[in-house]
Amino acid sequence: MTDTDILLTPFSLGNITLASRMVMEPTITSLANDDGSVxxxxxxxxxxxxxxxxxxxxxxxxxxxxxxxxxxxxLGIDHDGLLPGLTELVSAVHSHGVPIFTQLMHTGRYALPQALQAQPVAPSATRPRIPRDPPRELTREEIAELVQSYAAAARRARRAGFDGVEIQAGSGYLVSSFLSPYANKRTDRYGGSLENRARFLLEIIDAVRQAVGPEYPVICRFNGDEVMEEGNTYEEVVSISQLAIDHGVTAMNLLMGWHESQKPVVTMEVPQDHWLPLAARLRQAWQVPVIMAYGLHTPALARQALIVGACDLVGWARPMIADPELPRKIRENREEEIRPCVACCAGCFGRVFRGYSLTCSVNPWAGREGEYRTEKPSLIKKVLVAGGGPAGMQAAITAAERGHQVKLLEQAGRLGGQLRLAAIPPYRQRWQSFLTYLEQELPRAGVEVITGAPLTSGALEAEKPDVLIRAVGAIPARLDLPGLDRWPVYPAVEVLEMPELPPGRNWVVIGGGLIGLETAEFLAARGKEVTVLEKEKSLAKDASAFDRAGLVRRVREKARTYTMVSEIRVEWPSLVAIQGDTAITFTPDAIVLAVGMEPNPALNELMLAAQATETFAIGDCLRVADILNAVHQGAEVGNLV
Known part of the structure; x- marks a missing residue:
């Protein structure tokens, strides 16, 4: 883009001037030391x-x-012993001419038991709808202590050299739980009326402002919509936020939803521009600068948000996890090279919320930046990759970027493997953007790609590679059920790639895991009457926590689902499912098998006979997992050779 690109225009935020409208938003990484230090x-x-x-x-x-x-x-900022690491980090960021704020937060009732190792605290003993320990109600004395802890933390941040601070007052953490009538059931001066519920936040703002002075930037991260049925109304949101502005915040950083919201907020099924109208409405109500994230994952959408007046600054958390070079690529007119965030939430939220360090499905080095080998190898090797799924493509790209001579052979007529299939079901199309990125990265990295070319002994002899990487993916597991073949029977992966579905209205999907439910939704969207049979108590147990609830809800709205099915038998022309003491009879026109995937044994013998110095098996052909694991294994092996 040119210098007139609105994303690249400067902006004044309090007493500092930002060189562009692009903000790297805060997100928990779980990458600090155990003691909270950098x-x-x-x-x-x-x-x-x-x-x-x-x-x-x-x-x-x-x-x-x-x-x-x-x-x-x-990360911690609760005592002076943490200042050396924070100061070093700030200084390093400043050396690149970039201002840096820090976010101040109390997790409250969302604390992971293994992290806090104590009972969490909250305005009231209202247990969250996500798996957490029940909280206890804070005393008035403890509230006063916490207000001062925010002030001390802000003072510490300024001493460390931070250019400003942000108060986290959203997402269901402590401050927002005081603000919301859903979580705040107090009857004293910190509960009840809107003014009372806002008191904790306002006391924090006042104490922070007194600690850092009138000119120091203080941002408030705030819910434009809690997406909680018993939460604040739009009018209450405007009233509370206006009180925060009146008490001296420099800008509002807009976010949506709580972590326990029962409706989707940040996942693939939410259109990327979904929150723009609300953001624009709030920006008109607020007379301070507004930062917005939530769905603005592409430069085009970010520009749209700025142009229509939904925000003044664009916030990127997950997009900059996916591609740290995002701002540079925009400045250098290389937007087609941006590695896209697909909003899968598997490597970021999905890991951190379970107590693991952050990573990313599409960026295998996120959270492991120091492990990537940037030096060129002393010996350039001839690398042959068999299989063009996510593991094989990433292995080829990484090995080629390091300087090796790489050729990728794919048996099918096109690349993608399971990644291509993942992008087909409803609401999953954003995986296609990552597949497109990998397909474009292969030639940019210098990889020679040949499709429609299985690896044979003759090809192996002709190539004589130094390194052979087997990445041939997985194949559908079979179900041995006498008489089942009297119906048309299709593996789920074949159904997803059918340009036209066979005739017959009534389809039964055997298997209620992730691929079974995605295939059921795919069929229902094409007018089929669908029944799902699952032996487990729960559906889609192998789906990520962020995707599972929405997927199960949608499938139950569109199809019949039966869990705890202990037996399926054929009583032609009927299919009988046993659920407890009940026999349920179906008369299907077609049956879909979604009973799992198995490592593809193809090329096992060829690998053993190969004369290559190094041989590797990666991805689903080694162990069936997910796209994150496939991409990470590919990167690790490509980095190793």
């Missing part, structure tokens, strides 16, 4: 993004009080 991994993560010069970095949430630590290896 680790080498956290430094590497931040600096990999700072060198690409976003207009502003807002560092991840740092707990302001020992009771506020809610995540494993969460």
């Amino acid at each position: 680790s080498r991994s956290l430094m590497d993560f931040v600096m990999a993004r700072a060198v690409n010069r976003p207009g502003l970095i807002v560092l991840e949430a740092a707990y302001v009080h020992p009771t506020g630590k809610g995540y494993v290896r969460q």
Whole structure:
């Protein structure tokens, strides 16, 4: 883009001027040391993004009080002993001309038990709808102590050299749980009326402002919509936020939903521009600058948000996890090279919320930036990759980027493997953007790609590779059920690629895991009457926590589902499912098998006979897992050779 690109125009935020409208948003990484100090991994993560010069970095949430630590290896700012690491990080970011704020947070009732190792605290003893320990109600004395802990943390941030601070007042964490009538059931001066519920936030803002002075930037991260049935109304949101502005916040950082919201907020099924109208409405109500994230995952959407007046600054958390070079690629007119965030949430939220360090499905080095070998190998090797799924493509790209001579052979007529299939079901099309990215990266990295070319002994003899990487994926598991073949029977993976479905209205899907439910939704969208039979108690147990609820809800709206099916038998022309003591009879026109995948044994013998110095098996042909594992294994092997 040119210098007139609205994303690249400067913007004044309080007493500092940002070089662009692009903000790296805070997100918990669980990369700090166990004691809350800055680790080498956290430094590497931040600096990999700072060198690409976003207009502003807002560092991840740092707990302001020992009771506020809610995540494993969460960053802290609750005592002066943490200042050396924070100061070093700030100085490193500043060396690239990038201002940096830090977010101040108390996790409250969302604290992971293994992180806090104590009972969480909250305005009331209202248990969250996600798996957490029940909280206890804070006393008035404890509330006063916490207010001062925010002030002390802000003072500490300024001493460390941070250019500003952000108060986390959303997402269901402690401050927002005070604000919301859903979580706040107090009857004293901190509960009940809107003014009382807002008191904790306003006291924090006042204390922070007194600690850092009138000119120091203070942002408030705030829910435009809690997406909670018993939460604040739009009118209450406007009223509370206006009180925060009146008490001296410099800008509002808009977010949507709580972590326990029962409706989707940040996943693939939410259109990327879904929150723009609400953001535009709130920006008109607020007379301070507005930062917005939530769905603006492409430069085009980010520009649209700025142009229509939905925000003044665009916030990117997950997009900059996926591609640390995002701001640089925009400045250098290389937007087609941006590695896209697909909103799968598997490597970021999905891992951190379970106590693991952040990573990314599409960026295998996220959270492991220091492990990537940037030096060129002393010996250039001839690398042959068999299989063009996500594992094979990523292995080929990584090996070629390091300087090796790489050829990729794919038996099918096109690349993608399971990644191509993942992009077919409803609401999953964003996987296609990642497949397109990999397909374009292969020639950019210098990989020779040949499709429609299975690896044979003759081809192996002709190539004589130094390194052979087997990445031939998985094949559908079979179901041995006498008489089942009297119906048309299709593996789920074949159904998803059918340009036209065979005739017959009534389809039975055997298997209620992720692929079974995605195939059921695919069939229902094409007018089929669908029944899903699952032996387990729950549906889609292998889906990510962020996808599962929405997928199960949608399938149950469109199809009949039966769980705890102990037996299926054929009583032609009927299919009988046993559920407890009940026999349920169906008369299907076609049957879909979705009973799992198995490693593809193809090329096992060829690998054993290969004369290559190094041989590797990666992806689903080694162990059936997910796209994240396939991409990571490919990158690791490509980095190893």
